[in-house]
Amino acid sequence: MPGFSSEKQSNADYDVVIVGGGLAGLYSIYRLRKLGLTIRAYEAGDGVGGTWFWNRYPGCRCDVESMEYSYSFDDELQQEWIWPERYGTQPVILEYINHVAKRFDLMRDVQLNTRITDAIFCEEQHLWTITTSSGETVTAPICIMATGNLSTPRKPDFRGLDDFKGDWYHTGLWPKEGVDFTGKRVGVIGTGSSGVQMMPHIAAQAEHLTVFQRTANFSLPARNAPLDPEKEKKHKEEYKERRIAAYSTPFGIAGYPPPVKSALEATAEERQAIYESKWQEGGSISYLFAYKDLLLNKSANDTASEFVRDKIRETVNDPATAELLCPDNHPIGTKRLILDSQYYEIFNQANVDLVDVRSAPIQEITENGIKTTDNEYALDAIAFATGFDAMTGAMKEINISVDGGTNIEEQWGDGPQTYLGLMVARLPNMFMITGPQSPGVKSQMILSIEWHVNWIAECLAHMMNSNHTRVMAKEDAQRRWVDHVREVANSTLYPLANSWYMGANIPGKPRVFMPYVGGVEAYTKECNRIVEEGYEGFEFATN
Numbered sequence: 001m002p003g004f005s006s007e008k009q010s011n012a013d014y015d016v017v018i019v020g021g022g023l024a025g026l027y028s029i030y031r032l033r034k035l036g037l038t039i040r041a042y043e044a045g046d047g048v049g050g051t052w053f054w055n056r057y058p059g060c061r062c063d064v065e066s067m068e069y070s071y072s073f074d075d076e077l078q079q080e081w082i083w084p085e086r087y088g089t090q091p092v093i094l095e096y097i098n099h100v101a102k103r104f105d106l107m108r109d110v111q112l113n114t115r116i117t118d119a120i121f122c123e124e125q126h127l128w129t130i131t132t133s134s135g136e137t138v139t140a141p142i143c144i145m146a147t148g149n150l151s152t153p154r155k156p157d158f159r160g161l162d163d164f165k166g167d168w169y170h171t172g173l174w175p176k177e178g179v180d181f182t183g184k185r186v187g188v189i190g191t192g193s194s195g196v197q198m199m200p201h202i203a204a205q206a207e208h209l210t211v212f213q214r215t216a217n218f219s220l221p222a223r224n225a226p227l228d229p230e231k232e233k234k235h236k237e238e239y240k241e242r243r244i245a246a247y248s249t250p251f252g253i254a255g256y257p258p259p260v261k262s263a264l265e266a267t268a269e270e271r272q273a274i275y276e277s278k279w280q281e282g283g284s285i286s287y288l289f290a291y292k293d294l295l296l297n298k299s300a301n302d303t304a305s306e307f308v309r310d311k312i313r314e315t316v317n318d319p320a321t322a323e324l325l326c327p328d329n330h331p332i333g334t335k336r337l338i339l340d341s342q343y344y345e346i347f348n349q350a351n352v353d354l355v356d357v358r359s360a361p362i363q364e365i366t367e368n369g370i371k372t373t374d375n376e377y378a379l380d381a382i383a384f385a386t387g388f389d390a391m392t393g394a395m396k397e398i399n400i401s402v403d404g405g406t407n408i409e410e411q412w413g414d415g416p417q418t419y420l421g422l423m424v425a426r427l428p429n430m431f432m433i434t435g436p437q438s439p440g441v442k443s444q445m446i447l448s449i450e451w452h453v454n455w456i457a458e459c460l461a462h463m464m465n466s467n468h469t470r471v472m473a474k475e476d477a478q479r480r481w482v483d484h485v486r487e488v489a490n491s492t493l494y495p496l497a498n499s500w501y502m503g504a505n506i507p508g509k510p511r512v513f514m515p516y517v518g519g520v521e522a523y524t525k526e527c528n529r530i531v532e533e534g535y536e537g538f539e540f541a542t543n
């Protein structure tokens, strides 16, 4: 083996096994090849792309601007690729990912149609044995979990779904061939980003759309448009500097100077003017950056929340429907802020109804449709936009352990425990890309992916140079990091929402705030400091 060449590891099939062929898995292949390592990546789908491979529902689009949401590792790539719109659609992003895979010849290290069921580390040999759903096993000293944060679609266990005579779909497992809802009575359950993006498209096509809403969410206009060629040119000229500057920001996106004023220091008129200009500009960072304390101080947040509620009241003609659409149980921004295109407007269409399933919950699915505690709705199709077992779901689906001992499911019984969202104590030689307790989902995801992969590559290079065959996070370092992540979250308003960040969307899942919200800048500085201090909190060994 070129990389990890201790005697006991010399029979390994590969140096590195990667689980997942999304943006993280693909960049890992690219980067680790540069170390001369042999790699095998496994992807459950019949194509690469991860999130952008599976989420093919109508209207699916990224909520980070396309000039930002792309790889930065190759300047020619970022100069040459042309994004047609301000926000990339799912088909365009998938095309981009396939283009990258082809351009850098990544597919020769990817095995498609292969789900990983088990990953067992042998402490004696310092080797992972990875098992696929077809029973194949491979060994490698290093295992990288590039399994994504929103990759385990979740459909509530409603009684009776098997009896439903119509068709049903989940946004995260949408059929490749698309769905024609023409002439159909369609029910959508869920009003998060996926449901809100999808519904204007269904409302335009279906005979009737019934929206089953449990929690009203805040949504801002995306103001999507064809990309302005002048803006694109300027952005490309500044690309290198912007990418570097992005690491010195909270969300990993440059160009948004941090606000210095509290919302409570401004007059009502000033606030109105600022919120209005941000509303017109579109985009979530801009809005949440209107004042410095919108995610820290409830009274400050109330002003921004109420502005959006007023916009909903202005847009939706029927006052009772408008009121039902106004979020009232969480501060704006504490759940992922949605960007929409004409969402609230659909409720003025004659073929769209809103059903409140908070006051009258869904009881069961019948052969004809959906039955709530006070009505039955006849439907030809149901679309579940009910989200994901976020951040921990994909890891916990795999039986991960050392020598068959305590597995990850048990280890994370009270919520995820990680060091920097990169490693888990007691799981040697296993790295996660944008794992829980890292800024991943609270940042420009591709920037965080590149950061983690580069960090791991440097760590592996360090191991090879020093003949180490094993690296593991120390328990005490992990405990301190988990405490720090919790303290940072508790100093914000985030824990006030029943969000997927908190695991609150999955019955029985521990309520723990999972992302690191101290910001990209603080996080990357801490990762660098740890390396400079000789990989503080990690222990290395040689077999």
Ligand code: NAP
Pocket: 061, 062, 063, 064, 150, 156, 171, 189, 190, 191, 192, 193, 194, 195, 197, 212, 213, 214, 215, 336, 339, 357, 362, 385, 386, 387, 388, 500, 505
């Ligand atoms: P989500 O935000 O978790 O929303 C799930 C929705 O389903 C919620 O409205 C939830 O209501 C509802 N729901 C779940 N179980 C239900 C039940 N038993 N009865 C009634 N309603 C139920 O999921 P998502 O919309 O798929 O989005 C997940 C994340 O993916 C987003 O936050 C975002 O980070 C990412 N995403 C991004 C984009 C983009 O880039 N534009 C697009 C799509 C998704 P409750 O709130 O009451 O639980």
